[in-house]
Amino acid sequence: MTKSYDWIVVGAGFTGASLSYELAKQGLWVLLIEQHTHLQGATRYSYGGLAFWSGTTDLTRQICAEGEAIHRNLSAELEADTHFHDLDLLMTIGPDEDADAIYQFYQQFAKQPQRISPQAAGELEPLLNTEAIAAALVIPHGQIEPELATQAYVNAFLRVGGELYVGQVTGLSYGQLGQATGVICEQASFGAAHTVICAGAFSRALLKSAGIPTRVYFTHAEIIETAPQSDLQLRTMVSQADLKRFDLERSASIDALDPLWDEPGHEPAPPILDAGAIQLPDGRFRIGQLSRTLTDLEAAVERPSSEAQIRAGVRPLLPAIADLPGEWCRCQIAYSADQLPLVGAMPGVEGLHLFTGFSSPLAIAPALARRFAAQAVGGEDSLLVPLSPQRFAGAIS
Ligand SMILES: Cc1cc2nc3c(=O)[nH]c(=O)nc-3n(C[C@H](O)[C@H](O)[C@H](O)COP(=O)(O)OP(=O)(O)OC[C@H]3O[C@@H](n4cnc5c(N)ncnc54)[C@H](O)[C@@H]3O)c2cc1C
CATH class of the missing domain: 3.50.50.60 (FAD/NAD(P)-binding domain)
Known part of the structure; x- marks a missing residue:
């Protein structure tokens, strides 16, 4: 040294x-x-x-x-x-979801999203299938590459x-x-x-x-990344409003489960899918996101079924994007308790x-x-x- x-x-x-x-x-x-x-x-x-x-x-x-x-x-x-730019985050609410409760949840934040109709959401995001949603929330967001x-x-x-x-x-x-x-x-x-x-x-x-x-814990995140698409443009970041990932993180990191994270082979909470998509400045789409709490950093996952699950979750919302050819990708995201x-x-x-x-x-x-x-x-x-x-x-x- x-x-x-x-x-x-x-x-x-x-x-x-x-x-x-x-x-x-x-x-x-x-x-x-x-x-x-x-x-x-x-x-x-x-x-x-x-x-x-x-x-x-x-x-x-x-x-x-x-x-x-x-x-x-x-x-x-x-x-x-850094490719910083302002863009809207469009959060979808499905017909089976409690739109009032979801809207209420977002009142805790420093700035609150606006609740809009499916038609207004479709005007904002032409790639969105408005028939798949009952309402949407929109808020000014930012994005970098x-x-x-x-x-x-x-x-x-x-x-x-x-x-x-x-x-x-x-x-x-x-x-x-x-x-x-x-x-x-x-x-x-x-x-x-x-x-x-x-x-x-x-x-x-x-x-x-x-x-x-x-x-410190981690989720395994799985997405599909496409090649740059010049003929399709997502004007917003699209995400379901009722994100499941944060509940997943919380439930898998309670005190009683902490020791499991030092051993491979556990999955403290079942996987979730937060359906959404974004487009990068070069035209690539990232479509996702499946999250799993597998305690092994190298844990094997069934790639074909993961990919099918992601596409099936995104298809109703963004039919033009969900089936684009793309590569399944996986990484791990840290989080705390x-x-x-x-x-x-x-x-x-x-x-x-x-x-x-x-x-x-x-x-x-x-x-x-x-x-x-x-x-x-x-x-x-x-x-x-x-x-x-x-x-x-x-x-x-
Ligand atoms: C699909 C997806 C969507 C996301 N969307 C958003 C979003 O919209 N907004 C947001 O804020 N966040 C988002 N996140 C989360 C965010 O991107 C990540 O949390 C963040 O980029 C992680 O950065 P990091 O530096 O902590 O970890 P990493 O990017 O994982 O970097 C850790 C680095 O440490 C290196 N390393 C590890 N161990 C060693 C070692 N022993 N020796 C040397 N090097 C080592 C690794 O090689 C790696 O490069 C998203 C994540 C994913 C996967």
Whole structure:
């Protein structure tokens, strides 16, 4: 171990890329470590949606507002196009669903969607089959191209003096007092005063292998990605209004089920499908999304039946898109037990930090990364305190 960095950031998905850039921008000497040369994690398959409207508390409203301000200027700051744009999120309500209850649910957010008729929804989104819905909700949303935005962060990080190492982190190294002093990779070891884990769904297993329990979980997300389509244009992001994924996350991460997540072969809650589709700036569609809580990161899934299920769920809503030829894709998305990310120092291991457990990080990670980095060179940021991994310290085995 020859060098000792100020910070090592493990994982170069959207969270690690944004955090490493912000740390390096503060003048810190930062090493970003990523196991793949090309993105393969959740960021690679993301819809890129930015729900700036979705804060439900003072904390989350503030972070969403800060995230929006950053995103609106991010292409200029990073000197690369993140493809940020405003677009409507169109949320469908089926004839068998309780439209009033769903509308009521959305009243908790910082900004509330407008309830519209099937006809108005069809005018907004001509690819929508209005006969399949009883109503819809619409709200101004944002979108980035997640891979390009992540690459933009990494390139900007390198420009401000950051260093990138491609290799898999297999363990942490410790000093005589038990403090984290860096990481061990297959071909090399690196020292740092601070190490921060941004490994998405892999964070739990990585920390567990170092003997450190965390309340980070993951869903297996399955989608179909098409080739660029120049003759079809989705004007909105389409999603069912009654999203099942957040209930799935909650039910699979209750205290009693936590030990299952350290063993392969379990599925704490049955799979769900949130039917919807988005289009990327280059014309590709992503159609999905099946979510499973399989506790094995490498768990096998029945690809043909998954694909058929996704297409069957999307077909009534978006018939022109549902059967486009495309490739079935799968990745894992991290989440925490309380829908808030784990951001801050890991209790009990000096020098080790988390920036993970985000279920939908794209709107807020830039703001949290900026605050995290400012805290690294300044005093404690009271806004970050409720996000500290400390909040689960009493509840982990
Ligand atoms: C279909 C789909 C739609 C989505 N839509 C949205 C949306 O609209 N809005 C939103 O906000 N979010 C959305 N998300 C979620 C969001 O995209 C992801 O949560 C986010 O991109 C994850 O970023 P990450 O950096 O935490 O994880 P990842 O992108 O998974 O990155 C983690 C990185 O860590 C690396 N890594 C892991 N272990 C190691 C190791 N030991 N050594 C070195 N490197 C390691 C991995 O290779 C990976 O590159 C969606 C996700 C999916 C799949």
